[in-house]
Amino acid sequence: MRFEYAPAPESRSLVTLRDSYGLFIGGEFVAGSSVFKTISPATEEVLAEVTHAGPEDVDRAVAAARQAYERVWSAMPGRERGKYLFRIARVLQERSRELAVLETMDNGKPIRESRDVDVPLAAAHFFYHAGWADKLSYAGFGPSPRPLGVVGQVIPWNFPLLMLAWKVAPALACGNTVVLKPAETTPLTALLFAEICQQADLPPGVVNIVTGDGATGQAVVAHPGIDKVAFTGSTAVGKEIARACAVSGKRLTLELGGKAANVVFDDAPADQAVEGIVNGIFFNQGHVCCAGSRLLVQESIADELLDALKRRMASLRLGDPMDKNTDIGAINSRAQLDKIQELTSSGETEGADRWSAPCALPDRGFWFPPTVFTGVSPTHRIAREEIFGPVLSVLTFRTPAEAVEKANNTPYGLSAGVWTEKGSLILWMASRLRAGVVWANTFNRFDPSSPFGGYKESGFGREGGRHGLEAYLDVLGGGDV
């Protein structure tokens, strides 16, 4: 039975959009070399004009960060830095509805997800790292770990505010200052975050935000005044950054793509597994680096599970991301939609069977229906390449050993899921899966205290938890933090 829902739109009036936004450098919004427009992917309407930072603007931002590092932030006792982080966390909570609406407008993700996942987790990251700021000497990195200096951070468009929090909170807690470049298609919550830094009286220059495109990111990464680079995004750009940093001696952490296996055994609780598969691949339109984009299902239950999955997919509601009942929002950009369409066409050409949930796509904006491919072979592009959209590729296996072999048959290694009632099988699988995170009987669960990161082409370094602090500390140095 299909339920009809009355519209339940969240109010756009919670957000006051400016016509244009400057760069956030030295605690102020300043003009830059040129401007570009950011649009709503759900309607293609222009939301605001944003400044494009050229190399000279990046230079100013790095200089402001250096000054703040040397004069204020690195010398400030950890307990004082912690107070600023607590303040930012509280303001994020106070302004959470505004942030959620703005994120949904700029990114296209359902308001239910920005409200219930992105914004609360972003605040949680600041609370968590605020708690660490005065305890770094007890974190197991020696008695007096030192900050690294000025950190250049480049983030993607899939979780704009949350990725900012993953990057900025640990950097600041450890005594570094930052120059952050948000993605070209989703700059608005980072610019609202800049206002929040002002509201929290954060000393000028501790956080600098330079909006722009890939060239701006390149300028941040290559700047000689940057001591450490932290990047989340595609593996291709990650490799480019690794090459640039290798010759400069900068510290580097990379969080890149994934092609995670979600492995379902025949004794798994079926309804729960179906919800986990749906959450694993259709959460955030599949724009998730750790998405469970390959379903590995034990052959004996494959038909039954796929029927249940298709029934569930048919009940997903696609449409206006601002509607509180929406499950599947808009694809973030025309370029990403083109990529998804190209890869899914290759799936059909290579011989896999495509099934899409029956749902009407809105006339304007960028949309793709939840889609599942069966009859997939491990050599198909849809089984190997990151699609980064609401597309699931299904493979089968007979034994646990075959499941492990197929799950690990990928250049990536970010995450995996295991569904079974047997605790011993979960542990057996977890110790063999080459993935930074292995979820058992759940998927896409995040917590600031739990380190996240990859193996192989999914990158290196960890974000979150005690392990994540190490990326922002000179653990061999002396002195007080």
Ligand code: NDP
């Ligand atoms: P990119 O890796 O190009 O973008 C990530 C960030 O890096 C953005 O801020 C981008 O700027 C910036 N950037 C781009 N080129 C450079 C460069 N040479 N030096 C420094 N910074 C740079 O990802 P895309 O947005 O192009 O997405 C392409 C594919 O990457 C997706 O289809 C998906 O498969 C994967 N991806 C994976 C993510 C993950 O979390 N693992 C996140 C995003 C994408 P700008 O936005 O202005 O181009």
